[in-house]
Amino acid sequence: MSADRMPPLADETLTDAQRAAAKEFAASRGVQLFGPFVPLLRSPELLSNASAMGQHLRYRSSLPLKLSELVILLIARQWTQQVEWQIHHPAALKAGLSPAIAQAIAEGRRPDGMDEQESAVWEFCRELHTNRAVCDSTYATALSLFGEQGIADLCGLNGYYTLLAMTMNVARTPTSDGSTPLKPL
Secondary structure, three states: OOOOOOOOOOHHHOOHHHHHHHHHHHHHHOOOOOOOHHHHOOOHHHHHHHHHHHHHHHHOOOOOHHHHHHHHHHHHHHOOOHHHHHHHHHHHHHOOOOHHHHHHHHOOOOOOOOOHHHHHHHHHHHHHHHHOOOOHHHHHHHHHHHHHHHHHHHHHHHHHHHHHHHHHHHHOOOOOOOOOOOOOO
16 A cells, blocks of 8 residues: 555644644544544544544444444445454454454455344445445345334444545555555455
8 A cells, every 4th residue: 555645744733623623532532533533634623523423323323333343344345444444343353243254244255144133234234335225125124123223323334434434545544553454355
């Protein structure tokens, strides 16, 4: 991968709005800017709103954390987004996602052994990204398992983590250790 196009900004170059957004981020998350939020700092209001949306989707979604992390891994694979995978692969395993399911996703194939909810999430995400919509039967399955709020949260997770993946791919944001855990498909 080529050099980081949007590396961290030097403190002395920050505008007041950027400084405030970075401070707000650190206060709300307990960490300094990292990953996708480094390039997003170029648009401080976008950074603040994206961070708030991410906090909701990650920690206050109606979906169990394991399923949210499954969505994130599917997005990371869809976009071959190394940073997203590096951050969320361990989080997905910690949340209870099977290592075999994560490995199948990394390899770009449909995992065997998914439970009903995992299978519904996988199909919903696959259709959404392949067809730009979901068919009636996929919608009905998701509705029966997760309700309308769950479907809204599934759409939100897909959109939000796609935004982050696109941002990091455009910026060429490197992983923290320079690794590339996802191989091209």
